[in-house]
Amino acid sequence: MKMTVKRLYETYETQTDKKITLFGWVRNHRSQKAFGFINLNDGTFFETIQVVYEADHLENFEEIRKTRIGASLRVEGVVEATPNRPQPFEIKARSIEIVGDSEEDYPIQPKRHSREFLREHAHLRSRTNLFTAVFRIRSLLTHAIHTFFQDRDFIHLASPIITASDAEGAGEMFQVTTLDLENTPKSEKAVDYSKDFFGRKANLTVSGQLQAEAFAQAFRDVYTFGPTFRAEKSHTATHASEFWMIEPEIAFADLEDDMDLAEEMVKEIIGYVMKHAEKEMAFLNKFVEKGLLDKLQNVMQSKFARITHREAIDILKQAKVAFENEPSYDRDLATEHEKHLAKHFDAPVFVTDWPKHIKAFYMRLNDDKETVAAMDLIVPKSGEIIGGSQREERYDVLLKRMEEMNVDSEELKWYLDLRKYGTTPHAGFGLGFDRMLMYITGVANIRDVIPFPRTPKNCEF
Numbered sequence: 032m033k034m035t036v037k038r039l040y041e042t043y044e045t046q047t048d049k050k051i052t053l054f055g056w057v058r059n060h061r062s063q064k065a066f067g068f069i070n071l072n073d074g075t076f077f078e079t080i081q082v083v084y085e086a087d088h089l090e091n092f093e094e095i096r097k098t099r100i101g102a103s104l105r106v107e108g109v110v111e112a113t114p115n116r117p118q119p120f121e122i123k124a125r126s127i128e129i130v131g132d133s134e135e136d137y138p139i140q141p142k143r144h145s146r147e148f149l150r151e152h153a154h155l156r157s158r159t160n161l162f163t164a165v166f167r168i169r170s171l172l173t174h175a176i177h178t179f180f181q182d183r184d185f186i187h188l189a190s191p192i193i194t195a196s197d198a199e200g201a202g203e204m205f206q207v208t209t210l211d212l213e214n215t216p217k218s219e220k221a222v223d224y225s226k227d228f229f230g231r232k233a234n235l236t237v238s239g240q241l242q243a244e245a246f247a248q249a250f251r252d253v254y255t256f257g258p259t260f261r262a263e264k265s266h267t268a269t270h271a272s273e274f275w276m277i278e279p280e281i282a283f284a285d286l287e288d289d290m291d292l293a294e295e296m297v298k299e300i301i302g303y304v305m306k307h308a309e310k311e312m313a314f315l316n317k318f319v320e321k322g323l324l325d326k327l328q329n330v331m332q333s334k335f336a337r338i339t340h341r342e343a344i345d346i347l348k349q350a351k352v353a354f355e356n357e358p359s360y361d362r363d364l365a366t367e368h369e370k371h372l373a374k375h376f377d378a379p380v381f382v383t384d385w386p387k388h389i390k391a392f393y394m395r396l397n398d399d400k401e402t403v404a405a406m407d408l409i410v411p412k413s414g415e416i417i418g419g420s421q422r423e424e425r426y427d428v429l430l431k432r433m434e435e436m437n438v439d440s441e442e443l444k445w446y447l448d449l450r451k452y453g454t455t456p457h458a459g460f461g462l463g464f465d466r467m468l469m470y471i472t473g474v475a476n477i478r479d480v481i482p483f484p485r486t487p488k489n490c491e492f
Contacts, residue, residue, distance in 0.1 A: 032049070032050070032051050032052065033051075033052050033054075034046075034051040034052065034053055035053075035073055035075040035076070036053070036055065036071070036072065036073045036075050036076040036078070036079070036080050037075035037076035038075070039051070039053075039080065039110070039120075040076055040078065043110060043112075043119060043120045044112075046110045046120075047110050047111070047112050047120070048109060048110065048111070049109070049110055050107065050108070050109050050125070051107070051108065051109075051110060051122070052105065052106070052107050053071060053073065053080065053082075053105075053106045053107075053108075053122065054073055054103070054104070054105055054106075054130070055071040055072050055073035055074070055080075055103070055104060055106075056071070056072055056073070056074075056101060056102065056103050056104075056158065057069055057070070057071065057098060057099070057100055057101060057102045057103075057104060057133070058070040058071070058072045058079050058100070058141065058158070059079075059100065059141045060098055060099070060100060062096040062097075065085065065086045065087075066083065066084065066085045066086065067083075067084050067095070067096055068081055068082070068083055068084075069081070069082040069084065069098070069104070069106075069127075070082075071104065071106065071122075072158075072163075074163075076310075077160075077163060077164060077167065077308075077310040077311050077314065078118075078310060080118075080120075080121070080122055081118055081121040081122070082106055082108065082121070082122045082124050082127075083121055083122065083123050083124060084124040084127055085123075085124075088123075088124065088125055089124065089125075089126065089127060091127070094129070095127050095129075098127075098129060098132075098133075099132070099133040099134070099135065099137060100133060100137055100139070100140055100141060101133035101137040101139065101155075101158070102129055102130075102131060102132050102133040103129075103130040103131040104127055104128065104129060104130060105127070105128040105130055106122060106124055106126075106127050106128075107124070107125050107126045107127075108122040108123050108124040108125050108126075109122070109123045109125065110122060111123050138152050138155060139152065139155050139156070139158050139159060144159065146476065146478075146479055149161075149162070149479075150478055150479070150484070153482070153483050153484075153491070153492050154492055157482070160314060160318075161314075161318070161319070161474075161479075162479075163311075164308070164311035164312075164314050164315055164472070165468070165472050165474060165479065165480055166482060167308060167311055168304055168308050168311055168312075168468065168471065168472055169468055169480065169482075171303065171304050171307050171308055172300060172303075172304055172464070172467070172468055172471065173256075173464075174303075175299070175300040175303035175304060176256060176277055176296075176300055176464075177256065178303070179296055179299050179300060180252075180254045180279065183252065184252065185252045185253055185254050185279065186246065186250040186252065186253045186254075187253070187254060187255075187256065188239065188242065188243055188246045188253050188254065188255050189255070189257065190236065190239025190242040190243060190255040190257060190278075191236060191239075191242065192235060192236055192257070192258065193207050193229075193233055193234070193235065193236070194233070194234060194235075194236045195229070195231055195232065195233055195234070195442070196241060196442060196443060196446075197234070197237060203237070203261050203262045203263045204234035204235060204237060204260070204261075204262055205234060205235040205260050205262045205272075206232070206233070206234055207228075207229075207233045207234060207235060208227050208228070208233070209227060209228040210222070210226065210227050235259075235260035236259055236260065237259055237260065237261055238259060238276065238278065238461065239255035239257060239259070239276070239278050240255075240278050240280065240393075240459060240461065241393075241443075241446055242255070243255050243278055243279075243280040243459060244280055244393075244422060244446070244449060244457065244459070245445075245446075245449060246280070247280040247281065247282045247457055247459075248282060248449055248452075248453065248454075248455065248457070251281070251282045251283065252279070252280075252281050252282070253279070253280050254277065254278060254279040254280070255276070255277070255278045256275070256276070256277050256278075256464075257275065257276070258273055258274070258275055258276075259273075259274060259275070259276045260272060260273050261274075264487045265487070266486070266487060268475055268476040268477060268478075269466060269469070269477055270477065270486070271465065271477045271478070271481060271484055271485060271486055272485040272486055272487065273481075273484075273485040274463060274464070274465045274466075274477070274481070275463075275464035275465060276461050276462065276463060276464060277461070277462040277464055278459060278460070278461045278462075279292060279296075279459055279460065280457060280458075280459035281457060281458055281459060282455045282456075282457045283455050283456060283457070284421075284456060284457055284458045285404070285421050285456055285458060286383060286395075286404045286405075286406060286420065286421040286458055288458060289406065289419050289420070289421060289458035289459065289460055290335070290337065290381050290383075290406055290408075290419075292460075293381075293406075293408055293417050293419065293460050293462075294335045294379075294381075294408075296462075297330065297379070297408070297410075297416075297417070298330065298331045300467075301327050301330060301331055301471060302331055304471055305324070305327060312324060315472050315473050315474075316473075319472065319473040319474060320472075320473025323472075323473045326411060326412060327471065329377075329378070329411065330378075330379055330410060330411070333377075333378035333379060334378065335378060335379045335380065335381060335408070336376040336378055336379070336380040336381065337380070337381045337383065338372075338380060338381070338382060338383070339382070339383050339384040339402075340360075340364075340382055340383065340384055340385045340386065340402070341360060341384070343364065343368070343372055343382045344358045344359065344360050346371075346372065346375055347368050347371060347372070350371060350375070352371060354367055354368065354371075355367060356368070360386070361386055361388075361389075362386075362389065363389050364382065364407075364409075364415070366414050369409045369414035369415055370411075370412070370413075370414055372409055373409050373410060373411040373412070373413075373414070374411065377411070378411070379408060379409065379410045379411065380408075380409050381406050381407070381408055381409075382406065382407050382409060383404070383405065383406045384397060384402045384403070384404065384405070385402060385403055385405045385407075386401065386402055386403075387400075387401060387402055387403045387432075390403050390405050390420070391420075392423075392429075392432045392433050392435075392436045392438045393420070393422050393423055393429070393432075394420040394421070394422065394423060395420065395421040395422060395423045395424070396423060396428055396432065403420065404420055404421035404458075405418070405419070405420040405421075406418075406419050406420065406460070407419075408460075410470060413466075413469075413470050416462065416463070416466055416467060416470060417460050417461065417462050418460060418461055419458065419459055419460025419461065420458065420459070420460075421456065421457070421458040422457050422458060422459065424450060424454045424455060424456055424457060425450065425454075426447065426450035426451060426454070429447065429450055430447065465477050465480050465481055468480040
């Protein structure tokens with residue numbers, strides 16, 4: 032009977048003394064003169080299975096003795112209970128076939144490798160315990176997010192990856208073109224984009240928010256979940272050139288509704304991962320971040336605090352801490368400020384009502400005309416993890432804000448149209464999926480939670 036490692040761990044008590052067939056890869060191998068032990072993993076479960084083989088039962092015993100780490104095998108054997116050992120059962124092999132041998136220079140040996148070394152072998156690093164845990168959790172987190180929104184009747188929008196608009200207004204976009212860069216058509220010394228594939232300048236998206244706003248005016252509650260791109264030449268541990276974003280948009284809603292949704296989502300997706308990846312989370316708690324499980328439990332059990340940007344600066348100025356960056360009522364919060372605020376409340380905290388000049392054009396202007404209805408969610412031991420706002424639904428106010436911030440209103444005429452035809456109060460936020468994964472796993476570098484990371488000067492695999 033064909034069996035997976037996951038299913039065998041779930042049913043081994045009913046499989047004792049039965050003959051089964053397994054397929055998998057060799058994680059470790061210890062051979063003796065008359066017998067040997069193979070730790071087999073098939074990718075369906077975090078744990079390996081110990082396969083015991085003996086000369087008396089294998090015609091190809093000498094061949095199997097030479098099996099190297101990384102080889103793929105087909106194993107037929109009998110399930111034997113081992114109640115007094117760390118693993119509750121093992122497989123007594125009756126036949127082993129080498130499906131695909133492994134060369135002597137296989138780089139992922141059963142020893143501790145540095146993260147830097149494993150990034151150089153990203154096509155193989157998913158065979159290690161750390162990356163088995165991280166990428167299984169990545170899959171579970173993806174499912175948790177879709178489940179959260181689908182269970183609440185949100186519509187999923189596949190927002191475009193190629194776009195002509197810069198939703199963030201930062202200009203750090205990757206250009207998409209089919210023009211011959213060595214012989215670019217010119218019109219009065221400028222590039223003639225009418226000759227390009229789309230007949231105009233096009234880029235990879237930095238956000239699906241603007242398109243989500245359009246759909247929210249038809250479906251009420253929507254979300255996007257897909258790749259976004261930033262041509263930002265940053266080499267920090269939290270920046271990547273290609274990453275995934277979750278961006279819900281809710282109509283007939285204000286900033287309070289937005290924060291309620293964000294708090295509910297964060298708690299539910301963390302809980303889902305902790306329930307469905309117990310072994311992976313225990314491994315990460317032990318070897319990656321001590322106290323990881325306690326940190327996440329605290330998030331799930333806390334009532335998220337809510338303070339204004341001005342109140343946040345007051346707290347920072349009253350703190351007896353020598354900050355490297357002086358807190359200011361006119362500026363953004365530095366990472367050290369965010370961490371202090373989370374520690375101050377010993378819980379996640381929403382910071383709202385930010386100075387308008389440091390936030391995007393689409394955020395709703397407050398009655399004081401100086402701040403906007405924006406929110407950042409700051410979490411303990413990390414910092415800002417969600418950014419969102421109530422959107423400006425008033426046509427005249429939005430147009431004036433675009434003019435103030437030099438945003439091309441003609442380019443975004445369709446976006447302005449949404450304010451002319453049945454406009455509603457609406458809000459939304461963006462959650463960086465990869466940064467959320469970093470927070471849940473305790474892994475400190477974004478390059479280690481993305482299967483094949485794209486960063487400045489790096490586009491391998």
